[in-house]
Amino acid sequence: MEISNRLKAISDMVDNNSVIGDVGTDHGYIPIYLAKQHRIKHAIALDINKGPLEKAKKNIKEYNVENYVETRLSDGLKEMKENEVDTIIIAGMGGTLIERILDDGSNIVCSVHKLILSPHSDTQCIRKKIHELCFTITKEKLIKDEGKYYNIICAERGKEKKYDTIGYKYGKILIEEKEPLLKEKLQVEKNKYTQVLEILDRQNTENAIARKKEILSELNILEEVLGCL
Incomplete structure (x- = not known):
């Protein structure tokens, strides 16, 4: 089967x-x-x-x-x-x-x-x-x-x-085992965030500024995890 x-x-x-x-x-x-x-x-x-x-x-x-x-x-x-x-x-x-x-x-x-x-x-x-x-x-x-x-x-x-925040978010075992697919997936996410930031950089509304701050925070975490893989 x-x-x-x-x-x-x-x-x-x-x-x-x-x-x-x-x-x-x-x-x-x-x-x-x-x-x-x-x-x-x-x-x-x-x-x-x-x-x-x-x-x-x-x-x-x-x-x-x-x-x-x-x-x-x-x-x-x-x-x-x-x-x-x-x-x-x-x-x-x-x-x-x-x-x-x-x-x-x-x-x-x-x-x-x-x-x-x-x-x-x-x-x-x-x-x-x-x-x-x-x-x-x-x-x-x-x-x-x-x-x-x-x-x-x-x-x-x-x-x-209990795991720390990153362990819960991305998978403690996957990070420890340096899972290649996790690196690939996070790189895809990073590229998407970067594209959104380029759009937000051309806007100056309160919502855009707040969203940009959120994305920059997410990117910092992504970079930290990618550095472990």
């Missing part, structure tokens, strides 16, 4: 013989792929929308993994019980929504060993939420798929010392 680089990278974070809950499963590709690879004991594929879940059911049947993967119509973790799974995967949505799902299902989250989270935005908030939930970030990967950058964060139960 062929899956995207992003879904493959998420799947690679799953331990062998895990029991997973895939929240926002869409068409069920991650649990199906893991089942076909004989990597998991069982999977619960959850989605809030009936359409994608019906498609997931068809895919599960087509790939003959009905004994390994079940589906549930669920808003986040609401249709899951404590201790049903040891690993929760939440990917393909914004960080604010992931944070809400984790908060609403905190009793379920507290019963699992591992979280694998891949927010499309607000990654900083997710790193902070992981620590609030008393999990340790053990791995973080940055990938590029079809021209877009995606963070994949793996966390396991256990307290960890």
